[in-house]
Amino acid sequence: MESYEENFLKERPQGLCKMCGKCCRTAINRKYTYKELRLMAFRGDEYAKEFLKMFTPYNSVEEARNAAPDVVDKILEELDENEILREEVTFYKCKYLLDNNMCSIYEERPSICVHYPQNAWTITPPGCGYTTWLYLKQEEYKEKVRKAKEEYLELQLMKKKTTDEVVLKKISSVENKINNTIYQFAEYGANNW
Ligand code: SF4
Numbered sequence: 001m002e003s004y005e006e007n008f009l010k011e012r013p014q015g016l017c018k019m020c021g022k023c024c025r026t027a028i029n030r031k032y033t034y035k036e037l038r039l040m041a042f043r044g045d046e047y048a049k050e051f052l053k054m055f056t057p058y059n060s061v062e063e064a065r066n067a068a069p070d071v072v073d074k075i076l077e078e079l080d081e082n083e084i085l086r087e088e089v090t091f092y093k094c095k096y097l098l099d100n101n102m103c104s105i106y107e108e109r110p111s112i113c114v115h116y117p118q119n120a121w122t123i124t125p126p127g128c129g130y131t132t133w134l135y136l137k138q139e140e141y142k143e144k145v146r147k148a149k150e151e152y153l154e155l156q157l158m159k160k161k162t163t164d165e166v167v168l169k170k171i172s173s174v175e176n177k178i179n180n181t182i183y184q185f186a187e188y189g190a191n192n193w
């Protein structure tokens with residue numbers, strides 16, 4: 001079964017990018033801290049190696065803010081909303097970004113860039129062409145999880161009404177599928193939707 005992220009990337013329209021370069025000038029890594037990335041790269045992790053090869057960390061949030069105040073402030077605001085600690089986030093600038101906001105290695109850009117934004121909860125800079133589309137995808141996924149939860153409750157009622165082993169086995173299989181659906185979105189808050 002494909003993960004939600006794999007399906008997301010297949011559906012994501014390429015044409016929404018306005019080539020503004022903001023995501024290349026003040027990138028963050030929401031999943032890993034700079035320290036973690038360095039450790040991962042040291043241990044041979046390909047993703048971390050690729051990330052650190054292209055991105056140079058700013059020395060401080062203030063330095064990043066000087067480069068792109070609107071972008072940094074929006075990202076910090078969204079980190080707060082998502083209860084992600086500001087202290088754990090580093091801003092980076094890509095060394096391949098040109099002064100005119102174009103990518104100097106566009107045709108050979110790394111997979112991290114080809115796949116950006118890589119999921120519906122990617123924090124995008126203000127004015128990013130993907131913002132509305134990502135919001136709609138978030139709502140779509142939330143609805144999917146809500147329906148899954150409703151179905152789960154119905155299954156609990158069905159379980160109480162039967163002792164048939166075959167039926168109970170089928171119910172258990174559907175329950176597992178539902179739990180997997182919810183679990184895929186757990187890190188984005190699915191338990192509260
Ligand atoms: S911020 Fe959005 S619109 Fe701008 S280059 Fe990045 S993906 Fe494209």
Ligand code: SF4
Nearest residue numbers: 024094096097103113
């Ligand atoms: S490699 Fe190109 S597309 Fe990727 S972050 Fe750098 S400038 Fe942007």
